[in-house]
Amino acid sequence: MYVASLPFDGFCYHGNNCEAGWGILLFGFLGLVVGGQISWLANLLIIPAWLLLLLHSKASDGVAFMFGLGAIVVGNSFLFQGVSTSEAGGPLQQITSLGAGYWVWMGSITLSVVMAAHGVLTGSSFHGCRESLVSDSDFDVERPKLAALAHPSIRVFNPRH
Numbered sequence: 001m002y003v004a005s006l007p008f009d010g011f012c013y014h015g016n017n018c019e020a021g022w023g024i025l026l027f028g029f030l031g032l033v034v035g036g037q038i039s040w041l042a043n044l045l046i047i048p049a050w051l052l053l054l055l056h057s058k059a060s061d062g063v064a065f066m067f068g069l070g071a072i073v074v075g076n077s078f079l080f081q082g083v084s085t086s087e088a089g090g091p092l093q094q095i096t097s098l099g100a101g102y103w104v105w106m107g108s109i110t111l112s113v114v115m116a117a118h119g120v121l122t123g124s125s126f127h128g129c130r131e132s133l134v135s136d137s138d139f140d141v142e143r144p145k146l147a148a149l150a151h152p153s154i155r156v157f158n159p160r161h
Helices: 020-025 028-033 039-053 058-077 100-122 126-133 141-151
Strands: 009-013 019-020 094-100
Touching: 009 020, 009 100, 019 020, 020 100, 028 039, 039 058, 039 100, 058 100
Parallel strands: none
Antiparallel strands: 009 019, 009 094
C-alpha cells in the first residue's frame, strides 16, 4: 500500500497546487531543514515497525505498535502546521485538500498498527493465521465415516480394501 500511494497526490495547497507522493517522499525531508516540519519523519518511523512485524513475537509487535502510533501522530502533524513550498523558506502554506496518496499512505501505516495490535492482543501474528484457523488434519476424513453417511443402496469405493 505504501508504494501504491506514491503516484497519487498527497495534498494540495492554494487550490490546484498539488504534490505527488513520490515528490513528497524524495523532497519532504527539506521541510525539516527549511520549515521545521516533522511530518516526513513518519516515513522513517514506519520502517522499523515493518521490520519488527517480521519477527512475529508479542514483544516485537508491541514495539512495532508504538512506532506505528508515532508514525500516525507525526505523519498528521503537517495538517496543523502547514507545508513549506519552496527551498528558500518563506511562510508555511495551509493544506486545502488531501489527495488519494495521503489516504493510501496513512492506510498503510494504520494497517501496520492494526497488525501489531493483533499480535499484542492475541499473541500471534497474521502470518500464522492460516495455521491457527485451518489445519491439514481438518480435511482428513476416513472413508468408512463417509460410507456411513451414504444411502445403503449406494456403494462407496474404498481403494484401501
